[in-house]
Amino acid sequence: FIQCAGQRNPEHLPYCSSYCCLVALKQAKYVRELNPEAKAYIFYRDMRTPGQFEEFYKNAQNDIGIFLTKGEVVSISENSDKSLNIEVEQTLLGEKITVKADLVVLATGMVSSYEGLPTTREEVFERYGLTGQEEPDVIEKTIAETPQPWVGILNLQYRQAPEIPVLKYSLPDSNFICFPYESRRTGIYAAGCVRQPLDIDGCIRDARGAALKAIQCMELESRGAAVHPRAGDLSFPQFFLQRCTQCKRCTQECPFGALDEDEKGTPKPNIFRCRRCGVCMGACPERIVGFQNYNIDIISSMIKAISVPEDDEEKLRILCLACENDAYPALDMAGINHINYSPLLRVIPMRCLGSMNLVFITDALSRGIDGVLLLGCKFGDDYQCHFVRGSELADYRMSKLHETLSKLGLEAERAELVQVAITDYDKLPGIIDKFINRIKEIGPNPFKGW
Numbered sequence: 001f002i003q004c005a006g007q008r009n010p011e012h013l014p015y016c017s018s019y020c021c022l023v024a025l026k027q028a029k030y031v032r033e034l035n036p037e038a039k040a041y042i043f044y045r046d047m048r049t050p051g052q053f054e055e056f057y058k059n060a061q062n063d064i065g066i067f068l069t070k071g072e073v074v075s076i077s078e079n080s081d082k083s084l085n086i087e088v089e090q091t092l093l094g095e096k097i098t099v100k101a102d103l104v105v106l107a108t109g110m111v112s113s114y115e116g117l118p119t120t121r122e123e124v125f126e127r128y129g130l131t132g133q134e135e136p137d138v139i140e141k142t143i144a145e146t147p148q149p150w151v152g153i154l155n156l157q158y159r160q161a162p163e164i165p166v167l168k169y170s171l172p173d174s175n176f177i178c179f180p181y182e183s184r185r186t187g188i189y190a191a192g193c194v195r196q197p198l199d200i201d202g203c204i205r206d207a208r209g210a211a212l213k214a215i216q217c218m219e220l221e222s223r224g225a226a227v228h229p230r231a232g233d234l235s236f237p238q239f240f241l242q243r244c245t246q247c248k249r250c251t252q253e254c255p256f257g258a259l260d261e262d263e264k265g266t267p268k269p270n271i272f273r274c275r276r277c278g279v280c281m282g283a284c285p286e287r288i289v290g291f292q293n294y295n296i297d298i299i300s301s302m303i304k305a306i307s308v309p310e311d312d313e314e315k316l317r318i319l320c321l322a323c324e325n326d327a328y329p330a331l332d333m334a335g336i337n338h339i340n341y342s343p344l345l346r347v348i349p350m351r352c353l354g355s356m357n358l359v360f361i362t363d364a365l366s367r368g369i370d371g372v373l374l375l376g377c378k379f380g381d382d383y384q385c386h387f388v389r390g391s392e393l394a395d396y397r398m399s400k401l402h403e404t405l406s407k408l409g410l411e412a413e414r415a416e417l418v419q420v421a422i423t424d425y426d427k428l429p430g431i432i433d434k435f436i437n438r439i440k441e442i443g444p445n446p447f448k449g450w
């Protein structure tokens with residue numbers, strides 16, 4: 001048995017499949033049970049028996065017919081009698097050894113069945129040679145007429161793609177720390193080896209978790225409530241479509257594919273997919289999307305209610321828009337731990353930083369607030385955003401802010417987005433002070449007192 005055959009190797013499979021060492025030990029035991037004269041060799045880099053299998057490992061170790069040897073296999077060659085020669089280097093004894101075997105078993109690892117499938121809208125279009133600008137019936141006809149040897153697995157009716165979006169190693173895109181089974185398709189949960197390489201025990205545990213999630217989902221959806229992470233929320237986004245310009249920003253930015261489009265590009269909300277993140281509210285340049293209890297008017301009124309010290313008071317006022325999932329609890333944790341942070345700050349919680357509409361920043365700055373600090377979750381490949389892309393989209397919108405602020409004669413540095421996790425609560429005073437010091441260098445907002 002040759003372990004990690006191509007696994008934990010940046011050139012091939014960079015990850016550990018976590019089950020192969022145990023399987024090799026088990027198969028070696030089977031061989032020995034069936035033929036007590038047989039010898040089994042297991043060549044490993046590190047013997048990994050996750051969970052509670054240490055005793056099983058020791059049992060195999062104590063079997064006089066099972067040889068566990070640490071080393072790197074450098075070659076396998078066939079002898080004239082069809083047996084195989086295995087050469088192993090870097091053994092614990094430092095010697096090169098050669099073993100003659102009748103059968104060689106390679107632990108090649110587990111690969112996602114999504115590997116190579118088009119799973120994002122862009123990949124689907126690339127695969128079918130489309131640009132996305134074609135008429136819908138042209139897109140459908142091209143897809144229908146193209147041979148599909150890779151045949152999709154789920155074939156969902158989502159405008160972004162027919163499969164579950166995937167991330168690194170073609171495994172489902174999900175926030176692994178906070179809700180591992182969730183996928184970006186509300187009501188579809190990934191468990192077991194669909195989610196990550198696992199042994200059978202791990203798969204059973206995972207399936208239990210996913211089944212509980214599915215039960216919660218059915219119960220919540222049956223009464224029109226949102227699922228995790230805003231479980232129980234009965235609000236839903238409302239669109240004042242008379243003023244919709246069909247710009248498609250909301251439909252493209254919704255992380256959960258909850259917004260379909262009609263033929264003109266007007267959003268068609270699918271409430272059962274919606275997670276109430278408010279990303280559509282943040283995206284809409286016409287400000288026509290909102291919830292009954294969370295909308296542009298409510299946030300703008302909160303901004304308006306913030307007292308702005310007059311210029312001669314020599315005091316700054318800083319607005320902090322904090323994501324309620326990590327950043328806002330982190331500010332809370334700082335308070336609980338008696339960690340002081342600047343009293344110049346006024347904090348407004350956001351459902352997700354992705355629900356931040358740029359109008360909040362321009363409103364705040366045009367009222368004389370000196371700076372706006374946005375605190376959101378980490379984005380990128382190892383993102384922590386509870387709504388997948390919210391903080392990333394907020395960051396993208398911030399890149400467009402420069403132009404608007406220069407029209408107002410204000411510096412772009414007056415607004416900044418910082419990525420924080422709940423565990424960063426002790427770093428928050430430093431982050432806030434750094435931002436305030438920068439605002440001090442720029443000087444007070446010239447709109448103060450207008």
Ligand code: SF4
Pocket residue numbers: 237253254255256257258259269273274275276277278279280281
């Ligand atoms: S609230 Fe979030 S999930 Fe619902 S439609 Fe808007 S962007 Fe999509």
Ligand code: SF4
Pocket residue numbers: 239243244245246247248249250251265266267283284285286287288289
């Ligand atoms: S972002 Fe606003 S204006 Fe654009 S399509 Fe959506 S609802 Fe209409």
